[in-house]
Amino acid sequence: MNSLPNNLKQIALFLERLPGIGQKTANRLAFYFLRLPESDLKEFAKNITFLKTKTKFCNVCMNLTEEETCSICLDKKRDSGVITVVEEVLDILSFETGNIYSGVYHVLHGRIDPLNHIGPEDIYIEKLLTRVKTSKVIEIILATNPDMEGEATAMFIKNQLSGLNKLNGKGFKITRLAYGLPIGGSLEYADYMTLRKAIEGRNSY
Ligand SMILES: [Zn+2]
Missing domain, CATH: 1.10.8.420 (RecR Domain 1)
Structure with a gap:
């Protein structure tokens, strides 16, 4: 060298x-x-x-963008009432590659990880709750990674959303990606067929 x-x-x-x-x-x-x-x-x-x-965060979904709002949120052909919650921006790329999804996203930029001192307030959960409160939502798909921290994050958000559902009579569905994804794996590395299976087979959560 x-x-x-x-x-x-x-x-x-x-x-x-x-x-x-x-x-x-x-x-x-x-x-x-x-x-x-x-x-x-x-x-x-x-x-x-x-x-x-x-590069900055989209003011709606926290995806990366050079404008105030990202191209996915601005796309009128997409279903803005279906929100998939992911840990990282790269997870959006996995969904978008296969053209398997026509809803919108919310990026948490992390997950709850007590061992590394990352709590709910350190990721963008509050922003999601505000968004849900102020817009018309049909379904929230929790697509955090299928590992321990991802599951804990999904569970926490589910409880918060269920509270909202009861309080505001919103009545949206809460689902979680289902089979096909390897336990302990990362969405970033999932091929689109696996993701498609997971999204088609999602369960009430
Ligand atoms: Zn956006």
Whole structure:
């Protein structure tokens, strides 16, 4: 590594910090960058530079967007009365890839995880409850991951939503993704057929 020019070495060292990238792959990618046309690199550098300042949370669902409201929430063809609650933005991509779902989303940006000191107030549950209170909702699909923390998060939200249902006479359905998803797995890695099975077979929760 010391034999590399400094700029190339800094890029390789940065790439090595990315998840799933070892030193060899990082070096290979850095060399790949070197071979790209300068216009591609400038475009990439510009996108990286503005990544933090341009990207913000959708004011409805907390998905990532460059506008006030994300394209999914703005899409009139989607059913805004069906809300799938997911832990992370990447989970939305899993649903969207297979074209298996036409409702909207709510992103929690985490899950309840007492061992790591993450409580309900640290993720966007309150925002979901406010949204449910102030809009017309037919069904909430709880699509947190099927592991211990995901289940605990789904249970907590279900209890809060059931309270709302009783108090406000809202009468929406609360469902949870069903079979097909491996226990202890992560939605991010589920293929769309598995997700389709899970969403078709969802149960009252
Ligand atoms: Zn949105």
